[in-house]
Amino acid sequence: MKVYEAIALGAKELESVCPNPRLESELLLSHSLRIDRVKLAIKRDEVLKEEELERFLKYIEKRKSRIPYQYIVKKQHFMGFEFYVDERVLIPRPETEILVEEALKRMKSGDLILDIGTGSGAIAISIAKLFPDCKVYAVDVSEEALEVAKYNAEKLGVAEKIIFIKSDVFSNIPQDVKFDLIVSNPPYIKKAELENLQEEVKKEPILALDGGEDGLFFYKRIIPDCKFYLKKGGRGLFEIGYGQREEVEKIFLENGFDEIEVIKDLAHIDRVIIGRYNL
Structure with missing residues (x-):
């Protein structure tokens, strides 16, 4: 599965979970890949490794269970x-x-x-x-x-x-x-x-x-x-x-x-x- 396809899949899965499913899908994928979200555009046509896709789908499932995004990525920005x-x-x-x-x-x-x-x-x-x-x-x-x-x-x-x-x-x-x-x-x-x-x-x-x-x-x-x-x-x-x-x-x-x-x-x-x- 390519990066852009994974983002679309994640967004669809999160439609009923959060107000901005595409954004959260991108954030979870970038966290899965250990890269900044802005780099997803450059990598949009790259094929995900099996372990990268598995990790991303695991995060999506956690988010679908209504675990806050911040608890999944283990961080929150403040001040x-x-x-x-x-x-x-x-x-x-x-x-x-x-x-x-x-x-x-x-x-x-x-x-x-x-x-x-x-x-x-x-x-x-x-x-x-x-x-x-x-x-x-x-x-x-x-x-x-x-x-x-x-x-x-x-x-x-x-x-x-x-x-x-x-x-x-x-x-x-x-x-x-x-x-x-x-x-x-x-x-x-x-x-x-x-x-x-x-x-x-x-x-x-x-x-x-x-x-x-x-x-x-x-x-x-x-x-x-x-x-x-x-x-x-x-x-x-x-x-x-x-x-x-x-x-x-x-x-x-x-x-x-x-x-x-x-x-x-x-x-x-x-x-x-x-x-x-x-x-």
């Missing part, structure tokens, strides 16, 4: 960096880049940052890469997620700048450490909505998705305890889900925060909420 991802961690989303960008805007030399629920390490590592003069603590309750985050930190050359701790929110963070910023993209999907998620999203770790009955469980856990770990004037920055702005803002105000800011994403949905601790 201009390539992160390793697999089923142990949530796949970093483009909208979470807003959280990183807003954190970077508020940082100064020597700042100490805490990333709660680090997952793949995308937030913590991006901050460490893009703002060299800082120190980052990255915590997660999942040992498996921390293994992925540590691997990414080594791969991207910032392992010495990040302290990884297995911790259920603040449980294992030294109480004498005070942070300038606490950032988090916590689970915020309502428990009742989990069954209605896309099949691909259901393949991601439930721990990284389940925000409790009202979707606010982790905001209610994290924000009240920020006062023990933030410097006065320090800020908490959190990604939020659709329709959660008012409730999370209320939690901030009830716990000594002021100067509340809300940043919208490209779809004009409230995506990041920021508060300054002032007690």
